[in-house]
Amino acid sequence: MARLKKKDPGAARQQQVETLADRGFALLEEGEFKKALTVATQLKELRWSGGFEIEARAHAGLGDLARATACLESGVEVAPDAWANWQLLGSYRSDRGDFIGAEVAYTRALSCPGADQDAITLNRAILATRQADPERALRLASEVRHPDLAARTISVRMRALELSGKTREALAIGVDATRPDAGISPDDVRMLVSRVVHLRLVLGDNRLEIRTFLRRHWSPDIDSAHLLAAFRELDGVEANEHCGYFYLLVQARLLPGHPEATHAEGYFARFHAVAPSAKEALPFVARLLDERAELRVSESERLEARSQGFQGVYWSAPGRTYFETA
Numbered sequence: 001m002a003r004l005k006k007k008d009p010g011a012a013r014q015q016q017v018e019t020l021a022d023r024g025f026a027l028l029e030e031g032e033f034k035k036a037l038t039v040a041t042q043l044k045e046l047r048w049s050g051g052f053e054i055e056a057r058a059h060a061g062l063g064d065l066a067r068a069t070a071c072l073e074s075g076v077e078v079a080p081d082a083w084a085n086w087q088l089l090g091s092y093r094s095d096r097g098d099f100i101g102a103e104v105a106y107t108r109a110l111s112c113p114g115a116d117q118d119a120i121t122l123n124r125a126i127l128a129t130r131q132a133d134p135e136r137a138l139r140l141a142s143e144v145r146h147p148d149l150a151a152r153t154i155s156v157r158m159r160a161l162e163l164s165g166k167t168r169e170a171l172a173i174g175v176d177a178t179r180p181d182a183g184i185s186p187d188d189v190r191m192l193v194s195r196v197v198h199l200r201l202v203l204g205d206n207r208l209e210i211r212t213f214l215r216r217h218w219s220p221d222i223d224s225a226h227l228l229a230a231f232r233e234l235d236g237v238e239a240n241e242h243c244g245y246f247y248l249l250v251q252a253r254l255l256p257g258h259p260e261a262t263h264a265e266g267y268f269a270r271f272h273a274v275a276p277s278a279k280e281a282l283p284f285v286a287r288l289l290d291e292r293a294e295l296r297v298s299e300s301e302r303l304e305a306r307s308q309g310f311q312g313v314y315w316s317a318p319g320r321t322y323f324e325t326a
Contacts, residue, residue, distance in 0.1 A: 017046055024036050052079075052085055053085055060092065066096070072092065082112070086106070087106065089105040119149065129163060174196040178193055190217055190222075228314060232311070246303065247270070248299070284312045
């Protein structure tokens with residue numbers, strides 16, 4: 001009689017870790033940060049160092065950078081050779097203004113086995129721009145070789161040149177990089193477009209022309225935080241103590257002449273926006289949608305208070321849900 005093979009507990013654990021890790025990172029991409037925290041706890045119980053990264057990113061997604069930083073500081077004590085955790089710790093320290101602590105973390109990341117030297121060097125270049133040291137930023141950026149990091153390296157160069165007073169040179173680099181034949185991925189192009197918009201505003205270009213340029217790269221079928229940030233900067237409306245962070249379900253009723261009006265009465269689209277009220281958030285949404293549609297807020301929920309940053313749209317669900325004419 002054939003005997004059943006014993007399962008390898010190590011292989012079973014590895015499979016469990018991989019399944020949970022994929023789930024955790026997918027939840028982060030979907031913005032399901034609380035669910036991601038549950039997965040991170042399970043991964044830490046399995047003694048996988050990436051659990052600290054997922055936990056930290058979830059806390060950051062929930063707006064708690066202090067807790068995200070503390071999580072990673074615990075993580076690098078448990079797994080001191082996990083370069084990804086050191087790198088993320090450096091980035092969160094940098095985001096919180098702890099530039100010295102950030103450099104310490106990046107240096108430790110570089111010394112770890114298997115560390116991604118290019119990615120860490122790029123983050124050190126970003127840190128140099130935040131420290132207003134454009135010469136160091138340009139030097140570090142020149143050391144980054146990986147083609148997947150080309151667009152982010154261009155962004156750092158643009159920022160460093162702006163800091164050096166060479167704004168038009170920075171703009172020229174960005175415009176070249178966003179051309180259709182530049183060979184840069186659509187996501188990276190959208191990131192660089194946001195930098196171009198910023199520089200054109202700094203130079204005092206015509207805002208209507210800037211908006212036309214920005215709209216050419218925008219589509220309701222994408223979710224681009226970079227382009228939404230550019231729209232907010234272009235509008236330039238500061239948040240105040242009366243503002244909140246709203247969930248909006250917007251109904252768009254198509255007007256005659258709209259290309260979709262022959263087979264649909266309208267559509268629904270979902271957003272997150274900062275404004276004093278859901279009604280006052282609608283004009284920001286309208287700038288992203290069709291001009292030949294009548295908009296109204298179908299559902300809304302104030303998720304939290306938000307008194308800092310710009311008013312405007314912070315998240316746009318890709319796609320639309322159409323409803324047909326009766």
